[in-house]
Amino acid sequence: MKRKLFQGRLTRWGIAIAILASAIAPTSLKAQTPPQPNCSNPATTIEINFCTRFAYEEADRQLNEIYQYVIANLSRSSREKLIDAQLRWIQFRDKNCIFEVDRNQGGSGYNGFLNSCLERMTRQRIAELQEYTRSW
Secondary structure, eight states: OHHHHHHHHHHHHHHHHHHHHHHHHHHHHHHHSOOOOOTTSOOSHHHHHHHHHHHHHHHHHHHHHHHHHHHHTSOHHHHHHHHHHHHHHHHHHHHHHHHHTGGGTTSTTHHHHHHHHHHHHHHHHHHHHHHHHHTO
């Protein structure tokens, strides 16, 4: 009988702790979330790296959109050629940017320079793919 009573108390304590933890957790998580940098005027290396990564990811998202649009409107033969070209282009872009920023390797600005290169080349590829659609 004592054992069941103790288990009941333990369960109630467990519930009380869970309720208390859930009430406290959101407050502590909010306090730990860093503010998002102002990418129109990044001031620190951390902000520059964040903003250049964000810009590259946005360009990559746009590239995927236009690529999917182009692929959907091609014949099977042309689609296979574009898929191969795109895979090779991604390899080229990545290797080219690594080469381009190699002299900065080990520096605090390396990631920012790399992301800027990736974004620039990705935007160039977007323009190339958009050019294909102009003749349709």
